[in-house]
Amino acid sequence: MLQTLVSFIVAIAILIAIHEFGHFWVARKVGVKVLRFSLGFGNPIWRYQKDEESTEFVLAAIPLGGYVRMVDEREGSVEEKDLPYAFNRQSLSKRVAIVAAGPLFNLFFAIFIYWAVFFVGETGMKPVLGPVAVGTLAEQARLEQGDEILSVDGVETPTWDLAIGTLISKVFDSGDIQLEVAKTDGTQVNRIINVPIGFANEPENLNEKLGIKAWRPVIAPVVDVVVAGSPAEKSGLRHGDRIVSADSEPIISWSQWVDYVRASPERLINLEIEREGVQVALGLTPEAVQANGVSVGQIGASVKVPEALFEGMRREYSLGFFSALSAAIKKTADYSLLTLKMMGRMLVGDASIKNLSGPISIAKYAGASAAIGFGQFIKFLAIVSISLGVLNLLPIPILDGGHLFFYLIEAIKGSPVSEVVQAVGQRIGMAILFGLMAIAILQDVERVLG
Numbered sequence: 001m002l003q004t005l006v007s008f009i010v011a012i013a014i015l016i017a018i019h020e021f022g023h024f025w026v027a028r029k030v031g032v033k034v035l036r037f038s039l040g041f042g043n044p045i046w047r048y049q050k051d052e053e054s055t056e057f058v059l060a061a062i063p064l065g066g067y068v069r070m071v072d073e074r075e076g077s078v079e080e081k082d083l084p085y086a087f088n089r090q091s092l093s094k095r096v097a098i099v100a101a102g103p104l105f106n107l108f109f110a111i112f113i114y115w116a117v118f119f120v121g122e123t124g125m126k127p128v129l130g131p132v133a134v135g136t137l138a139e140q141a142r143l144e145q146g147d148e149i150l151s152v153d154g155v156e157t158p159t160w161d162l163a164i165g166t167l168i169s170k171v172f173d174s175g176d177i178q179l180e181v182a183k184t185d186g187t188q189v190n191r192i193i194n195v196p197i198g199f200a201n202e203p204e205n206l207n208e209k210l211g212i213k214a215w216r217p218v219i220a221p222v223v224d225v226v227v228a229g230s231p232a233e234k235s236g237l238r239h240g241d242r243i244v245s246a247d248s249e250p251i252i253s254w255s256q257w258v259d260y261v262r263a264s265p266e267r268l269i270n271l272e273i274e275r276e277g278v279q280v281a282l283g284l285t286p287e288a289v290q291a292n293g294v295s296v297g298q299i300g301a302s303v304k305v306p307e308a309l310f311e312g313m314r315r316e317y318s319l320g321f322f323s324a325l326s327a328a329i330k331k332t333a334d335y336s337l338l339t340l341k342m343m344g345r346m347l348v349g350d351a352s353i354k355n356l357s358g359p360i361s362i363a364k365y366a367g368a369s370a371a372i373g374f375g376q377f378i379k380f381l382a383i384v385s386i387s388l389g390v391l392n393l394l395p396i397p398i399l400d401g402g403h404l405f406f407y408l409i410e411a412i413k414g415s416p417v418s419e420v421v422q423a424v425g426q427r428i429g430m431a432i433l434f435g436l437m438a439i440a441i442l443q444d445v446e447r448v449l450g
Contacts, residue, residue: 004367007377008359009063011366013039015106015385016066019392022105023068023098024055030094033085036069064359070098074419092407099403106389107332113382114328121318122375124159128215128313136211141193146184146215153178158317160214167212169338171195217309219254223301230300235271235284237301242274254303261286265297290447332386339390358440361447397422397429 017039024037038044040060049056070087071078078086087095127149132138149163150156153170157163170177177193199209207213221243226232243251246269251257260269265288273280286297319327342355357365362384369380395405402425406417417425 003370004363007366007370008363011362011377011381011384012063014381015109015388016040016063018105018109018385019102019388020066020068022101022103025105026101027068027070027087027098030090030097031085032087032090032094032098033071033082034068035071036067038069039063039066041065041067092411096404096407099400099407100393103389103392103400106385106392107336110332110335110382110385110389111325111328113378113385114331115324117375117379118319118324118327119321121316122159123314123316124161125214125310126313126315127157127160127163130213130215132213133208133211136209137193137195137199138211141179141191143179143181143191143193143211144183147191148182149179150182150188151180158315162317164207164212164214167193167210168206169334171199171206171210172338172341174199215313216255217305218252219303219305219309221251221254221257222303224304225302227300231285231287232299232301235282235299236280237273237282237284237299238275240275241280243271244274244279245272246270261299262291262296265289265295267297332382335383335386336390339387343390343394353439354443356436356440356443358437358442358444360441360444396432397425398433399429402429 020037020039024034027034034055036056036058038058038060040058040063042061044058044060046059047056069075071082071085072087073083074088083089087098090098129138129143129145129147129149131145132143149167152163152166155162155166157166167177171193174195174197177195179191179193180188181191182188193210223232223237223239223241223243226237226239243257245251246257246260248270249260251260264286266285269284269286271282271284273282284299286299288295289298290296318324346353346355365380366377369376392399393401393404395401397403397406406422406425410416
């Protein structure tokens with residue numbers, strides 16, 4: 001819980017700082033005086049100001065936003081000496097640049113992260129498929145266990161993360177997805193996944209419905225670590241115990257045991273284990289936890305995975321400077337377009353509002369990605385930064401995109417939109433924004449409570 005909270009605050013602080021710095025930097029560059037740069041809302045808990053004429057930097061108590069306050073006659077009286085530096089007295093192009101800079105800096109930040117990941121490189125698992133479930137799109141496409149995905153719609157996928165990320169982004173568009181696959185005998189074949197209309201409208205268990213699962217080595221069902229206070233400890237499981245059977249069903253591998261536990265939330269499992277050569281009977285009831293909106297079982301025990309099992313499956317992946325930049329721009333553009341498509345589909349009712357994520361889900365993903373490692377955490381930052389940038393560019397009054405929309409009208413009609421119209425627009429925009437936030441939070445609560 002502590003790691004999740006800290007990861008969430010760090011992630012939000014970084015993304016807000018990037019966004020507000022965009023407004024701040026461009027405002028200073030075009031000659032607008034900035035009075036305050038604030039991270040967070042509410043009472044300041046830290047502030048710094050070099051002198052009375054310089055910008056005041058503030059860290060506030062509520063870390064869920066931020067703002068840049070500029071000299072502006074619409075927000076209060078302005079000293080005569082500061083009038084040339086007032087935001088409202090700048091040309092239309094300068095005002096557009098200042099307002100657009102926030103969301104654009106979020107997109108630039110995502111590009112930088114992806115460029116760094118592609119250029120520095122990372123170690124990933126080969127995109128080799130595990131068992132393909134009957135009735136899934138993968139099975140219909142004649143994909144088989146052991147197949148390695150070489151490319152998706154012409155995009156090379158040397159690692160599992162790249163393969164599954166590219167595939168998931170494609171399934172939101174109905175139609176055919178072209179896969180180049182290497183079979184276990186070394187031959188290369190083409191496979192086509194046909195995505196039916198509306199397949200991705202409901203986000204629950206998308207991977208399961210697609211049928212794409214990573215290869216996992218056969219690991220003996222021997223317990224390594226037992227979490228204190230967990231159902232595993234309460235049942236009497238110990239380090240070194242070998243799971244022999246569950247409800248009289250033989251357990252051959254750890255993955256089989258995990259699947260059995262996940263399918264048995266809050267249900268008594270009659271275990272037979274082997275401990276130091278002796279057969280022991282135990283009763284174990286997995287606790288129910290939420291995973292992608294579904295209740296699954298969890299016992300609080302893990303297995304030790306021998307390093308040698310994965311040695312042959314690791315792959316180093318990196319690109320040259322300009323190739324990495326091109327790939328980063330494309331990835332950011334693809335995610336931005338995907339975000340817009342999903343928003344559009346939810347707006348017209350073609351996609352479920354369950355696709356929305358609120359602060360609880362974001363905090364959960366922040367904590368989970370941080371637990372995996374720094375590389376995964378910064379890639380999480382990139383995805384959220386894209387979402388933040390795209391959201392702020394929507395033509396909704398109160399958001400940056402709403403201001404840009406008013407500037408577009410001003411450019412067409414040759415004069416600013418009246419203050420009355422802007423005030424009404426602000427109220428409407430606030431109602432829309434609060435409505436979306438309420439729905440997202442309710443979705444979060446529903447996921448937590450099941």
